[in-house]
Amino acid sequence: MKKYILLWWALQSTFVTFSQDFGIQWKGFVKADYFFDTRQTVTAREGHFLLYPENKLIDKTGKDINAASSLNMLAVQTRLTGMITGPEVLGAKSSGMIEGEFFGHSDGDINGFRLRHAITKLNWKKTELLFGQTWHPMFITECFPEVISFNTGVPFTVFSRNPQVKLTHKEGNFSVSGALLSQRDFASFGGSASLRNASIPDMQLQTSYRFKKLLVGGGLGYKELLPRLKTDSSYVENGRVKGLTAMAYARYDNEKLTLKIEGVYGANMFDAMMLGGYALKKPSNINDLISYDYRTYTTINNMSFWTELMTKGKSKMQYGLFGGYTKNLGAEDEIYNPQSSKSYFSRGSNIDYVFRISPRAVYTEKKIKFAFETEYTVAGYGNTRNSFGEVQDKSSVYPNANINDVANLRLLFSVIYSF
Secondary structure (H helix, E strand, O other): OHHHHHHHHHHHHHHHHHHHHOEEEEEEEEEEEEEEEOOOEEEEOOOOEEEEEOOOOEOOOOOEHHHOOEEEEEOOOOEEEEEEEEEEEOOEEEEEEEEEEOOOOOHHHOOOOEEEEEEEEEEOOOEEEEEEEEEOOOOOOOOOOOOOOOOOOOOOOOOOEEEEEEEEEEEOOEEEEEEEEOOOOOOOOOOOHHHHHHOOOEEEEEEEEEOOOEEEEEEEEEEEEOOOOEOOOOOEOOOOEEEEEEEEEEEEEOOOEEEEEEEEEEEOOHHHOOOEEEEEEOOOOHHHHHHHOOOOEEEEEEEEEEEEEEEOOOOOEEEEEEEEEEEEEEEOOOEOOOOOHHHEEEEOOOEEEEEEEEEEEEEEEOOEEEEEEEEEEEEEEEOOEOOOOOEOOOOOOOOOOOEEEEEEEEEEEEEEEEO
């Protein structure tokens, strides 16, 4: 028995000595969410990750099947984070971070522990080199929606974590970074293989500048996919999807308030949990499509805008207001059979726009927060698209077209205990 006690003491002593130079510090939170929706919604993980309301589904008597309300309680966002400090390597300070939660990888895996972040960083005086999986560079950690809902402002902002290598350089208040990314949990339509098979990583370039109380920045990105290696008739396939993205943001802080604003233009943003993706391009030679199933593609594009106003200070009660809008811009080129859903590999191809207004109140007492938030989200569903996939409202050209606003109100109460 004494042998085991001495061994335990030796291990503890070793860890204490070890932790003086480098080691790991654990933190995280326990979060319980209670939410009610006035209708059925497009979501992930049993309704927890909300995107927008489901379209109307009318039965034979004229009633909307999706008008049914929903109530749920979950604690799957509970999180554990390990912050790692290390010795100097190649003249740089080394550090790392690992983080997971119980959100699972799919509805069938809910409550399963999944990887969120796993990174190694080398920091020189002005330069940082990052390896591993973390936020997509277009998710700005200094300027993102701090809503209580786990959707974090989706589908109005980029939400994705990607394996990557990222280089950042700072000169005074100016910063520039470049990154090469792959896909894992957040993938393009059909899975991450389409990016791997294209043999070209997702490429991102970002800049930012900080004035005294104002942070401004922007970025550009390029992504290329190869959706198939062969046709259904077993011919070699090389049709690719190519798209650019752009974004700009600003954050202003004073002693009492924080104001944030961001705009995004995106081609093929399915993997970022936004509207869009790609579609079958109308071929110049229809025989190639009909006889050989050779496909060419065009991106489905979207634009989005969001803003957020938050109170700050010593008060235990803080308030916030989020608003977002996103618009389906259609395709770069004409789409083959644009009225058919089989021509689209995208999210929300029958949606013209989505907007949301979301106020919140958060009470903090030491390590615990009590938060109440409402999300009023409206999606404009249409029954007709033009040759470029743009959803149409009634007009002289499209007399039978119609866009219907479908709304959902979510009431969310959360309790968050940080440690």
